[in-house]
Amino acid sequence: MKRAGTAMVVAGLAVVGLVGCDSGESTSKGATTTAKPVLWNPCTEISDAVLSEAGVDPATEEKGVAGVPQSGWEICGWMAPKYGLTVYTSAKSLAEFEAKPGNVDFTDVTVAGRPGRKFKVAGDSRNLICDVVFATQGGVVQLEVMNRASLDGLEEPCVYLNNAASALVPTFPR
The missing domain is CATH 3.40.1000 (Protein Transport Mog1p; Chain A)
Structure with a gap:
């Protein structure tokens, strides 16, 4: 059951990444960079x-x-x-x-x-x-x-x- 929950979380994160709701990336100094705009494709x-x-x-x-x-x-x-x-x-x-x-x-x-x-x-x-x-x-x-x-x-x-x-x-x- 734990694996199924983990798979659902990973799948959910993948969908968030696809729709461009990335909140940014952490840098090595702990700061967060601004997310790139999602362009019309x-x-x-x-x-x-x-x-x-x-x-x-x-x-x-x-x-x-x-x-x-x-x-x-x-x-x-x-x-x-x-x-x-x-x-x-x-x-x-x-x-x-x-x-x-x-x-x-x-x-x-x-x-x-x-x-x-x-x-x-x-x-x-x-x-x-x-x-x-x-x-x-x-x-x-x-x-x-x-x-x-x-x-x-x-x-x-x-x-x-x-x-x-x-x-x-x-x-x-x-």
Whole structure:
């Protein structure tokens, strides 16, 4: 009976960790660190139906960057025949995002009825990438479309982004 009670406590702690109610970590000096904010996760929050409506294949889901998680980010990407689509979330502010080296040429846009900031990534000389970032109460959500470099005769990547956005943007946190 003691083992069953222990298993239930361990299971309960695992659930608490999954929903982000961690109260912090003790350090070697006995102080408690602040818990990390729980980010909106595009891999779990965007349905397969919405992904299909956005023109990407839900079965191609890839978490992180090339499958590697990135600290402070939730990242999920999917493939379409002509492009890849990635959704990023971070607790960083829009100002911090705009100050990041390599993010350039910010302009105000409205995508799927929501204000955002379109930008370029320095070095995208072939114009393969379209990025829009949206401010949220908890940070930012970034939507990125990257054309497949191996294909010719593709639409400008922001055309694909705008088409996909009509399905995706309403699912993003405010």
